Amino acid sequence: MTSNFLNGVTILTQEMIDDLPVCDIHVHLPGVISPNTAWDLGLRNKLISVERKENGEYICFSGPNSLSIEDPHEHYLDIFNRDFQLDANGQPQNLKYAIDFESFKSFDRIMATVQGHRNPPGGIQTKDDLLFVLYRYLEECIKQKIFYTELQQNIKIAYLLFPDENRENARKQLYLLFQEVVEKFQSYGVHLRFLHCFNKTKAAGESKSTHERTLEAALWLEEAKKIAPGVLVGIESAGHEKDQTGWPIHLKAGYDRVRELGLGCEAHGGEGIGVEHMLDVIKTLPITRVAHGFQAIEDSEAIEYLKDNKITLVMMPIINLNLGLCLHVKEKEGVYVPFAKTKGGEKVHFRKLEQHPFFELFKKHKLKITLGSDNPEFGGVSIKKTIYALAGLDSEYQLPENFDKLNAEEVVTLCLNGIEAIFGEEKLKTGYKKLLAHWIEKYQVNCSINLA
Ligand SMILES: [Zn+2]
Numbered sequence: 001m002t003s004n005f006l007n008g009v010t011i012l013t014q015e016m017i018d019d020l021p022v023c024d025i026h027v028h029l030p031g032v033i034s035p036n037t038a039w040d041l042g043l044r045n046k047l048i049s050v051e052r053k054e055n056g057e058y059i060c061f062s063g064p065n066s067l068s069i070e071d072p073h074e075h076y077l078d079i080f081n082r083d084f085q086l087d088a089n090g091q092p093q094n095l096k097y098a099i100d101f102e103s104f105k106s107f108d109r110i111m112a113t114v115q116g117h118r119n120p121p122g123g124i125q126t127k128d129d130l131l132f133v134l135y136r137y138l139e140e141c142i143k144q145k146i147f148y149t150e151l152q153q154n155i156k157i158a159y160l161l162f163p164d165e166n167r168e169n170a171r172k173q174l175y176l177l178f179q180e181v182v183e184k185f186q187s188y189g190v191h192l193r194f195l196h197c198f199n200k201t202k203a204a205g206e207s208k209s210t211h212e213r214t215l216e217a218a219l220w221l222e223e224a225k226k227i228a229p230g231v232l233v234g235i236e237s238a239g240h241e242k243d244q245t246g247w248p249i250h251l252k253a254g255y256d257r258v259r260e261l262g263l264g265c266e267a268h269g270g271e272g273i274g275v276e277h278m279l280d281v282i283k284t285l286p287i288t289r290v291a292h293g294f295q296a297i298e299d300s301e302a303i304e305y306l307k308d309n310k311i312t313l314v315m316m317p318i319i320n321l322n323l324g325l326c327l328h329v330k331e332k333e334g335v336y337v338p339f340a341k342t343k344g345g346e347k348v349h350f351r352k353l354e355q356h357p358f359f360e361l362f363k364k365h366k367l368k369i370t371l372g373s374d375n376p377e378f379g380g381v382s383i384k385k386t387i388y389a390l391a392g393l394d395s396e397y398q399l400p401e402n403f404d405k406l407n408a409e410e411v412v413t414l415c416l417n418g419i420e421a422i423f424g425e426e427k428l429k430t431g432y433k434k435l436l437a438h439w440i441e442k443y444q445v446n447c448s449i450n451l452a
Contacts, residue, residue, distance in 0.1 A: 009407040009408070009410075014388065016408060016439075016443050020145065020384075020387070021432065021436060021439060022147065022383055022387075022415060023148040024148075024373050025148070026373070027374065028151075028152045028378075029151045030114050030153075032137040034136075035097055036092065036095055037377070039080070039095055040132070041124060041132070042123060047075075048061075052090065060092075062076065062077055067121065070205070071113055071122070073110075079114065080095055081096045082098075084096070099378075102324030104240060104272075104324065108199075110378075115157070116157075117156055118199075118205055130177070131177075134181050137151075138188060141192075144382060147191060148424065149193075150424070151192065151193075152236045154198050155171055155174060161177075175223075176228060178232065179231050193231065193233045193422075195232065195236045196217050196224075196235055201240055201246040203240065209250065210250035213254075214235075214250070218254045218261070234263045234265060234423040235254070239268075241268075241272030247277075251267070251285060255267075255285045267287050270296055271293070271295065273341075274298060278290070279305065282302070282306065282309070288310075289312045290311055292314075292316065293313040293314075294357040294361070295327060297338040298327065298339060298340045312368045312369070312420075314372045314418075315358050316372050317356040317389070318385070319379050320356065321352075321356065327345075327347075327350060329345055329348050353390075354403050363410070368421075370421060371387065371418070373386060391407070391411070408445040415436055430451060433450075436449060
């Protein structure tokens, strides 16, 4: 153990992080699909064909089945960078998604194609495809010691998975399928819950307005609560902040209804057009958690509001860096100072991890923050890799030597903030805290937790 007794903090090691029990409360279901899993889904659904030539080499091409004409990709293979190789067994090596540099739009398009429900058919087409994806995620949870996780998925996927059922029955089948999956995860000591997540913008390609779709979401969650209680535990909305059709006023009625049902409410905010939009999100919607929220740094009003209302920021710094970390700033004596756009700030992209507002919001402003992985296989990284990076232990995302990196005491705070903010049952909290207390004791971390 390396303890820095001078400051009373414990320096994190890779071993400690590997051994840490964690909660990952912000994960998009399609975001757990690695490029290789997406490839396997493409093969399963004949969107990709692989053939062995006479000389023994493998080649791939678009399969006999096509994507919908509405899909932004002409061929399923277009979701991948084409510089991969097929090995001696016909398996792709070094396969990556073709996400354009810092482009949320290209990321969103690929995710929708893999998920398959926006313009079917896509990567996921059957109940077995979904189980295939979920059980690969279970393996990952076990490996990473994820005690509790919330996966976000649009309930609408039910119509794709159960095409022979009427809509109500299809949704019912989905709730029961999710229940079965929750039980399977539980048998491995992983507590899984689901959130209904929908794209709040026009990109959803729906004729219904966002207002109508949020109310519909509340109805579905009420229905799910009756059929499979405790499985779908809250609501989430996503999509580009620029599109005004998805702004908070249109989400409010549905979110209020979900809150009345006693279910959890989270929304994305503060990752795109600026702190003004984030303030609108946190003031309009009855949320206890906001995803990302790093643009809070642009305005002290947002920081104070988050503190006063005990709202948890679920932060995912690495995916922000990968998809474009944008802040509004003013330049003062050669230094960028975060500043709201409406107060004269101008948009600047940041590319270094140490510039991410996470550090200041957490260490200086003491906001209630936890970490998530968002899309661990899809533009983002796993929760454990996120912690390595913030602790200065990841070679890909380096921090300057003298930088105040994340220490073990701070990681405990992030973990406790995470379990306190879950939408699942209260009783899970004690189970997790016991595991965390054990870790604290094992590594002689300088803090204690109240197990009550
Ligand atoms: Zn997200």
